[in-house]
Amino acid sequence: MKIGLVGYSGSGKSSLFSWLSGVTPDPAAVNSSQSAMALIPEPRLEALCKIYKPKKVTYASMEVDDTPGLNRDHVGNVSKLAYLREADYLVCLVPVFNGARVDSEMQAFVEDMILADLEIVVNRLEKIDEQLKRHLPKENLEKLQIEKEALVVIRDRLESGNPILADEMSDEHYHATRSFRFLTEKRRMIFVNTGDDEVDFEQYQRFATDREPVLAASVGLELELNKMEPEEADAFCQEMGLTRVGRDKVVRTIMDNSGQMVFLTAGEKEVRSWLMSKNGTALEAAGRIHSDFIKKFIRCEVMSCDDLTRLGSEREVKSAGLNHRETKDYIVKEGDVLLFHISQ
Ligand SMILES: Nc1nc2c(ncn2[C@@H]2O[C@H](COP(=O)(O)OP(=O)(O)OP(=O)(O)O)[C@@H](O)[C@H]2O)c(=O)[nH]1
Numbered sequence: 445m446k447i448g449l450v451g452y453s454g455s456g457k458s459s460l461f462s463w464l465s466g467v468t469p470d471p472a473a474v475n476s477s478q479s480a481m482a483l484i485p486e487p488r489l490e491a492l493c494k495i496y497k498p499k500k501v502t503y504a505s506m507e508v509d510d511t512p513g514l515n516r517d518h519v520g521n522v523s524k525l526a527y528l529r530e531a532d533y534l535v536c537l538v539p540v541f542n543g544a545r546v547d548s549e550m551q552a553f554v555e556d557m558i559l560a561d562l563e564i565v566v567n568r569l570e571k572i573d574e575q576l577k578r579h580l581p582k583e584n585l586e587k588l589q590i591e592k593e594a595l596v597v598i599r600d601r602l603e604s605g606n607p608i609l610a611d612e613m614s615d616e617h618y619h620a621t622r623s624f625r626f627l628t629e630k631r632r633m634i635f636v637n638t639g640d641d642e643v644d645f646e647q648y649q650r651f652a653t654d655r656e657p658v659l660a661a662s663v664g665l666e667l668e669l670n671k672m673e674p675e676e677a678d679a680f681c682q683e684m685g686l687t688r689v690g691r692d693k694v695v696r697t698i699m700d701n702s703g704q705m706v707f708l709t710a711g712e713k714e715v716r717s718w719l720m721s722k723n724g725t726a727l728e729a730a731g732r733i734h735s736d737f738i739k740k741f742i743r744c745e746v747m748s749c750d751d752l753t754r755l756g757s758e759r760e761v762k763s764a765g766l767n768h769r770e771t772k773d774y775i776v777k778e779g780d781v782l783l784f785h786i787s788q
Protein backbone atom coordinates (compact mmCIF):
# COMPACT_ATOMS: atom_id res chain seq x y z
CA MET A 445 0.00 0.00 0.00
CA LYS A 446 1.38 3.37 -1.05
CA ILE A 447 0.90 6.36 1.25
CA GLY A 448 0.99 9.61 -0.77
CA LEU A 449 2.12 12.75 1.07
CA VAL A 450 0.40 15.73 -0.52
CA GLY A 451 -0.02 19.44 0.09
CA TYR A 452 0.80 22.93 -1.07
CA SER A 453 4.39 24.06 -1.53
CA GLY A 454 6.26 24.34 1.73
CA SER A 455 3.69 22.39 3.76
CA GLY A 456 6.39 20.03 5.03
CA LYS A 457 5.93 16.96 2.81
CA SER A 458 9.63 16.39 2.20
CA SER A 459 10.37 16.99 5.88
CA LEU A 460 7.74 14.42 6.89
CA PHE A 461 9.08 12.00 4.26
CA SER A 462 12.62 12.33 5.72
CA TRP A 463 11.43 12.00 9.28
CA LEU A 464 9.37 8.88 8.62
CA SER A 465 11.75 7.07 6.27
CA GLY A 466 15.17 8.45 7.22
CA VAL A 467 15.74 9.15 3.50
CA THR A 468 16.51 12.68 2.30
CA PRO A 469 14.53 13.38 -0.89
CA ASP A 470 16.70 13.92 -3.95
CA PRO A 471 16.55 17.68 -4.66
CA ALA A 472 16.99 16.94 -8.38
CA ALA A 473 13.70 15.04 -8.40
CA VAL A 474 11.41 17.55 -6.67
CA ASN A 475 9.15 17.72 -9.71
CA SER A 476 8.21 14.07 -9.60
CA SER A 477 7.36 11.67 -6.82
CA GLN A 478 9.93 9.84 -4.71
CA SER A 479 9.28 6.82 -2.58
CA ALA A 480 10.92 5.26 0.46
CA MET A 481 10.02 2.77 3.15
CA ALA A 482 9.12 3.83 6.70
CA LEU A 483 9.74 1.18 9.36
CA ILE A 484 6.77 0.43 11.62
CA PRO A 485 7.75 0.52 15.29
CA GLU A 486 6.86 -2.79 16.95
CA PRO A 487 7.77 -3.25 20.62
CA ARG A 488 6.23 -6.74 20.53
CA LEU A 489 9.08 -7.91 18.27
CA GLU A 490 11.54 -7.30 21.10
CA ALA A 491 9.44 -9.42 23.43
CA LEU A 492 9.29 -12.21 20.83
CA CYS A 493 13.06 -12.07 20.37
CA LYS A 494 13.52 -12.87 24.05
CA ILE A 495 11.51 -16.07 23.52
CA TYR A 496 12.89 -17.24 20.17
CA LYS A 497 16.42 -15.75 20.18
CA PRO A 498 16.24 -15.56 16.37
CA LYS A 499 19.15 -15.09 13.97
CA LYS A 500 17.30 -12.27 12.25
CA VAL A 501 14.71 -9.63 13.16
CA THR A 502 12.77 -7.81 10.45
CA TYR A 503 10.36 -4.93 10.94
CA ALA A 504 7.41 -4.30 8.63
CA SER A 505 7.57 -1.07 6.66
CA MET A 506 5.14 1.00 4.65
CA GLU A 507 5.83 2.86 1.46
CA VAL A 508 5.59 6.65 1.64
CA ASP A 509 5.69 8.86 -1.46
CA ASP A 510 6.86 12.48 -1.43
CA THR A 511 5.12 14.45 -4.18
CA PRO A 512 5.64 17.87 -5.81
CA GLY A 513 4.16 20.83 -3.91
CA LEU A 514 0.90 22.22 -5.26
CA ASN A 515 0.58 25.90 -6.19
CA ARG A 516 -1.83 28.01 -4.18
CA ASP A 517 -2.89 29.76 -7.42
CA HIS A 518 -3.92 26.30 -8.77
CA VAL A 519 -1.72 26.66 -11.91
CA GLY A 520 -0.11 23.34 -12.92
CA ASN A 521 -1.75 21.36 -10.11
CA VAL A 522 -3.55 18.92 -12.40
CA SER A 523 -0.25 17.52 -13.70
CA LYS A 524 1.35 17.56 -10.24
CA LEU A 525 -1.57 15.61 -8.81
CA ALA A 526 -1.08 12.95 -11.47
CA TYR A 527 1.73 11.60 -9.25
CA LEU A 528 -0.87 10.69 -6.66
CA ARG A 529 -2.97 8.42 -8.90
CA GLU A 530 -0.99 5.38 -7.80
CA ALA A 531 -1.29 6.20 -4.10
CA ASP A 532 -3.72 4.12 -2.06
CA TYR A 533 -4.09 6.58 0.80
CA LEU A 534 -3.47 10.33 1.02
CA VAL A 535 -1.88 12.20 3.91
CA CYS A 536 -2.75 15.87 3.32
CA LEU A 537 -0.38 18.27 5.05
CA VAL A 538 -1.64 21.61 6.34
CA PRO A 539 1.17 23.96 7.47
CA VAL A 540 -0.44 25.63 10.46
CA PHE A 541 3.15 26.59 11.44
CA ASN A 542 3.12 29.21 8.70
CA GLY A 543 -0.41 30.45 9.28
CA ALA A 544 -2.46 28.11 7.07
CA ARG A 545 -6.02 27.38 8.21
CA VAL A 546 -7.07 23.75 8.22
CA ASP A 547 -10.57 24.23 6.77
CA SER A 548 -9.68 26.61 3.94
CA GLU A 549 -6.55 24.65 3.00
CA MET A 550 -8.51 21.38 2.79
CA GLN A 551 -11.27 23.08 0.80
CA ALA A 552 -8.69 24.38 -1.72
CA PHE A 553 -7.10 20.94 -1.86
CA VAL A 554 -10.40 19.18 -2.57
CA GLU A 555 -11.10 21.76 -5.31
CA ASP A 556 -7.75 20.95 -6.92
CA MET A 557 -8.48 17.23 -6.77
CA ILE A 558 -11.93 17.80 -8.29
CA LEU A 559 -10.36 19.72 -11.20
CA ALA A 560 -7.79 16.96 -11.75
CA ASP A 561 -10.48 14.24 -11.77
CA LEU A 562 -12.75 16.34 -13.95
CA GLU A 563 -10.07 16.70 -16.60
CA ILE A 564 -9.73 12.92 -16.83
CA VAL A 565 -13.49 12.41 -17.01
CA VAL A 566 -14.04 15.06 -19.69
CA ASN A 567 -11.18 13.74 -21.87
CA ARG A 568 -12.41 10.18 -21.57
CA LEU A 569 -16.02 11.17 -22.40
CA GLU A 570 -14.79 12.91 -25.58
CA LYS A 571 -12.95 9.73 -26.62
CA ILE A 572 -15.96 7.55 -25.87
CA ASP A 573 -18.22 9.78 -27.99
CA GLU A 574 -15.79 9.47 -30.90
CA GLN A 575 -15.72 5.68 -30.53
CA LEU A 576 -19.51 5.48 -30.32
CA LYS A 577 -19.75 7.04 -33.78
CA ARG A 578 -18.08 3.93 -35.23
CA HIS A 579 -19.65 0.51 -35.75
CA LEU A 580 -18.73 -1.57 -32.74
CA PRO A 581 -19.42 -5.19 -31.80
CA LYS A 582 -22.47 -5.34 -29.47
CA GLU A 583 -20.41 -6.33 -26.45
CA ASN A 584 -17.98 -3.41 -26.81
CA LEU A 585 -20.83 -1.03 -27.45
CA GLU A 586 -22.61 -2.03 -24.24
CA LYS A 587 -19.42 -1.75 -22.23
CA LEU A 588 -18.73 1.73 -23.55
CA GLN A 589 -22.28 2.83 -22.88
CA ILE A 590 -22.07 1.71 -19.25
CA GLU A 591 -18.74 3.50 -18.85
CA LYS A 592 -20.23 6.65 -20.40
CA GLU A 593 -23.27 6.48 -18.12
CA ALA A 594 -21.03 6.16 -15.07
CA LEU A 595 -18.71 8.97 -16.16
CA VAL A 596 -21.64 11.34 -16.79
CA VAL A 597 -22.84 10.80 -13.21
CA ILE A 598 -19.30 11.40 -11.94
CA ARG A 599 -18.86 14.49 -14.12
CA ASP A 600 -22.11 16.00 -12.83
CA ARG A 601 -21.08 15.38 -9.24
CA LEU A 602 -17.65 16.89 -9.77
CA GLU A 603 -19.04 19.91 -11.63
CA SER A 604 -21.31 20.66 -8.71
CA GLY A 605 -18.24 20.60 -6.45
CA ASN A 606 -18.84 17.19 -4.89
CA PRO A 607 -16.19 14.53 -4.63
CA ILE A 608 -16.82 11.03 -5.96
CA LEU A 609 -18.09 8.64 -3.33
CA ALA A 610 -17.46 5.04 -4.34
CA ASP A 611 -20.01 3.71 -1.85
CA GLU A 612 -22.77 5.72 -3.55
CA MET A 613 -22.06 4.15 -6.97
CA SER A 614 -23.68 1.01 -8.31
CA ASP A 615 -21.33 -1.97 -8.61
CA GLU A 616 -21.55 -1.77 -12.38
CA HIS A 617 -20.53 1.89 -12.45
CA TYR A 618 -17.79 1.35 -9.91
CA HIS A 619 -16.21 -1.47 -11.92
CA ALA A 620 -16.48 0.51 -15.16
CA THR A 621 -14.52 3.44 -13.71
CA ARG A 622 -12.27 2.16 -10.93
CA SER A 623 -9.20 1.93 -13.19
CA PHE A 624 -9.13 5.76 -13.34
CA ARG A 625 -8.09 5.81 -9.68
CA PHE A 626 -9.87 9.10 -9.04
CA LEU A 627 -8.22 11.29 -6.43
CA THR A 628 -11.46 12.46 -4.82
CA GLU A 629 -12.37 8.84 -4.26
CA LYS A 630 -9.22 7.99 -2.32
CA ARG A 631 -9.34 7.73 1.42
CA ARG A 632 -7.35 10.43 3.17
CA MET A 633 -6.38 12.05 6.46
CA ILE A 634 -5.36 15.55 7.47
CA PHE A 635 -1.87 16.03 8.88
CA VAL A 636 -1.69 19.34 10.73
CA ASN A 637 1.94 20.50 10.69
CA THR A 638 2.07 22.74 13.75
CA GLY A 639 4.55 25.30 14.98
CA ASP A 640 7.50 24.03 17.03
CA ASP A 641 6.03 25.49 20.23
CA GLU A 642 2.64 23.73 19.99
CA VAL A 643 1.57 22.05 23.21
CA ASP A 644 -2.10 21.33 22.48
CA PHE A 645 -2.15 18.89 19.56
CA GLU A 646 -5.63 17.63 20.48
CA GLN A 647 -7.31 20.96 19.62
CA TYR A 648 -7.06 20.06 15.90
CA GLN A 649 -9.36 17.08 16.41
CA ARG A 650 -12.24 19.51 15.93
CA PHE A 651 -11.52 19.28 12.18
CA ALA A 652 -11.77 15.48 12.16
CA THR A 653 -14.65 13.65 10.48
CA ASP A 654 -15.27 9.96 9.82
CA ARG A 655 -13.90 10.42 6.33
CA GLU A 656 -10.99 12.67 7.33
CA PRO A 657 -9.23 11.78 10.58
CA VAL A 658 -6.74 14.33 11.89
CA LEU A 659 -3.24 13.97 13.29
CA ALA A 660 -1.16 16.95 14.45
CA ALA A 661 2.60 17.15 15.03
CA SER A 662 5.44 19.59 14.41
CA VAL A 663 7.42 17.94 11.65
CA GLY A 664 10.16 20.61 11.72
CA LEU A 665 10.77 20.13 15.44
CA GLU A 666 10.59 16.34 15.24
CA LEU A 667 13.12 16.25 12.42
CA GLU A 668 15.53 18.36 14.48
CA LEU A 669 15.02 16.24 17.60
CA ASN A 670 15.62 13.13 15.54
CA LYS A 671 19.20 14.22 14.97
CA MET A 672 19.84 14.13 18.75
CA GLU A 673 20.30 11.20 21.11
CA PRO A 674 16.90 10.35 22.73
CA GLU A 675 17.97 11.56 26.22
CA GLU A 676 19.40 14.74 24.76
CA ALA A 677 16.17 15.37 22.83
CA ASP A 678 14.07 14.83 25.99
CA ALA A 679 16.25 17.20 27.99
CA PHE A 680 16.09 19.80 25.22
CA CYS A 681 12.26 19.62 25.10
CA GLN A 682 12.02 19.92 28.87
CA GLU A 683 14.34 22.90 28.99
CA MET A 684 12.55 24.71 26.17
CA GLY A 685 9.03 23.71 27.28
CA LEU A 686 8.41 21.84 23.99
CA THR A 687 6.08 18.89 23.48
CA ARG A 688 6.64 16.18 20.89
CA VAL A 689 4.23 13.67 19.47
CA GLY A 690 6.91 11.21 18.42
CA ARG A 691 7.54 9.12 15.33
CA ASP A 692 6.02 5.92 16.74
CA LYS A 693 2.63 7.51 17.25
CA VAL A 694 2.69 9.22 13.85
CA VAL A 695 3.68 6.09 11.92
CA ARG A 696 1.20 3.87 13.72
CA THR A 697 -1.63 6.40 13.29
CA ILE A 698 -1.00 6.63 9.54
CA MET A 699 -0.86 2.84 9.36
CA ASP A 700 -4.09 2.50 11.31
CA ASN A 701 -5.99 5.25 9.46
CA SER A 702 -4.98 3.77 6.11
CA GLY A 703 -6.63 0.49 7.13
CA GLN A 704 -3.51 -1.56 7.80
CA MET A 705 -2.48 -3.66 10.79
CA VAL A 706 0.43 -5.79 11.95
CA PHE A 707 0.68 -9.56 12.19
CA LEU A 708 3.78 -11.47 13.25
CA THR A 709 5.74 -14.59 12.39
CA ALA A 710 8.20 -16.08 14.83
CA GLY A 711 10.79 -18.83 14.81
CA GLU A 712 14.44 -19.44 15.59
CA LYS A 713 15.47 -18.28 12.11
CA GLU A 714 13.55 -15.03 12.05
CA VAL A 715 11.11 -12.97 14.06
CA ARG A 716 9.24 -10.61 11.83
CA SER A 717 6.34 -8.16 11.67
CA TRP A 718 4.21 -7.77 8.53
CA LEU A 719 1.58 -5.33 7.34
CA MET A 720 -1.78 -6.37 5.99
CA SER A 721 -5.26 -4.90 5.53
CA LYS A 722 -7.48 -4.85 8.60
CA ASN A 723 -10.10 -7.59 8.41
CA GLY A 724 -7.91 -9.49 5.94
CA THR A 725 -7.96 -13.31 5.86
CA ALA A 726 -5.26 -15.85 6.70
CA LEU A 727 -4.91 -16.43 2.96
CA GLU A 728 -4.16 -12.74 2.41
CA ALA A 729 -1.61 -12.82 5.22
CA ALA A 730 0.02 -15.85 3.60
CA GLY A 731 0.16 -13.93 0.31
CA ARG A 732 2.01 -11.08 2.02
CA ILE A 733 4.80 -13.51 2.85
CA HIS A 734 5.03 -15.18 -0.54
CA SER A 735 2.65 -15.34 -3.50
CA ASP A 736 3.35 -19.10 -3.64
CA PHE A 737 1.81 -19.48 -0.19
CA ILE A 738 -1.61 -18.64 -1.63
CA LYS A 739 -1.63 -21.69 -3.90
CA LYS A 740 0.01 -23.95 -1.35
CA PHE A 741 -1.94 -22.90 1.74
CA ILE A 742 -3.13 -25.82 3.88
CA ARG A 743 -3.87 -24.20 7.25
CA CYS A 744 -2.37 -21.81 9.76
CA GLU A 745 -1.74 -21.95 13.46
CA VAL A 746 -2.61 -18.86 15.44
CA MET A 747 -1.47 -17.57 18.80
CA SER A 748 -1.92 -14.07 20.15
CA CYS A 749 1.35 -12.26 20.74
CA ASP A 750 0.06 -11.16 24.15
CA ASP A 751 -0.53 -14.77 25.24
CA LEU A 752 2.85 -15.80 23.92
CA THR A 753 4.79 -13.07 25.70
CA ARG A 754 2.74 -13.44 28.88
CA LEU A 755 3.21 -17.22 29.09
CA GLY A 756 6.77 -17.17 27.76
CA SER A 757 6.74 -20.04 25.23
CA GLU A 758 4.74 -21.71 22.47
CA ARG A 759 4.53 -24.84 24.63
CA GLU A 760 2.87 -22.94 27.48
CA VAL A 761 0.39 -21.32 25.08
CA LYS A 762 -0.47 -24.74 23.67
CA SER A 763 -0.88 -26.41 27.04
CA ALA A 764 -3.18 -23.57 28.12
CA GLY A 765 -5.23 -24.36 24.98
CA LEU A 766 -4.80 -20.83 23.67
CA ASN A 767 -3.51 -21.69 20.19
CA HIS A 768 -5.92 -22.49 17.40
CA ARG A 769 -5.78 -23.98 13.93
CA GLU A 770 -7.50 -22.01 11.21
CA THR A 771 -8.40 -22.30 7.54
CA LYS A 772 -7.75 -19.76 4.81
CA ASP A 773 -10.91 -17.78 5.62
CA TYR A 774 -9.86 -16.95 9.18
CA ILE A 775 -10.00 -13.18 9.81
CA VAL A 776 -6.57 -12.26 11.16
CA LYS A 777 -6.46 -10.10 14.29
CA GLU A 778 -3.95 -7.33 14.98
CA GLY A 779 -1.01 -8.89 16.82
CA ASP A 780 -1.69 -12.50 15.81
CA VAL A 781 1.40 -14.70 15.55
CA LEU A 782 0.84 -16.94 12.53
CA LEU A 783 2.51 -20.16 11.44
CA PHE A 784 1.55 -21.31 7.96
CA HIS A 785 1.39 -24.93 6.85
CA ILE A 786 1.91 -25.11 3.12
CA SER A 787 2.07 -28.04 0.70
CA GLN A 788 5.41 -28.88 -0.89
N1 LIG B 1 8.87 25.94 11.62
C1 LIG B 1 8.61 24.85 10.91
N2 LIG B 1 9.16 24.77 9.69
C2 LIG B 1 8.89 23.66 8.96
C3 LIG B 1 8.08 22.60 9.43
N3 LIG B 1 8.00 21.66 8.48
C4 LIG B 1 8.72 22.12 7.44
N4 LIG B 1 9.26 23.33 7.72
C5 LIG B 1 10.11 24.17 6.87
O1 LIG B 1 9.34 24.55 5.76
C6 LIG B 1 10.13 24.51 4.58
C7 LIG B 1 9.49 23.59 3.56
O2 LIG B 1 9.50 22.28 4.07
P1 LIG B 1 9.50 21.04 3.07
O3 LIG B 1 9.44 19.82 3.91
O4 LIG B 1 10.55 21.15 2.06
O5 LIG B 1 8.09 21.29 2.39
P2 LIG B 1 7.49 20.61 1.10
O6 LIG B 1 6.04 20.46 1.35
O7 LIG B 1 8.24 19.39 0.74
O8 LIG B 1 7.74 21.74 0.03
P3 LIG B 1 7.69 21.57 -1.58
O9 LIG B 1 8.46 20.36 -1.94
O10 LIG B 1 8.27 22.85 -2.06
O11 LIG B 1 6.25 21.48 -1.90
C8 LIG B 1 11.51 24.05 5.00
O12 LIG B 1 12.32 25.19 5.16
C9 LIG B 1 11.26 23.36 6.33
O13 LIG B 1 12.38 23.44 7.18
C10 LIG B 1 7.57 22.73 10.76
O14 LIG B 1 6.88 21.86 11.27
N5 LIG B 1 7.86 23.86 11.44
Ligand SMILES: [Mg+2]
Nearest residue numbers: 457458474513
Ligand atom coordinates in the same frame (compact mmCIF):
# COMPACT_ATOMS: atom_id res chain seq x y z
MG1 LIG C 1 9.17 18.82 -1.01
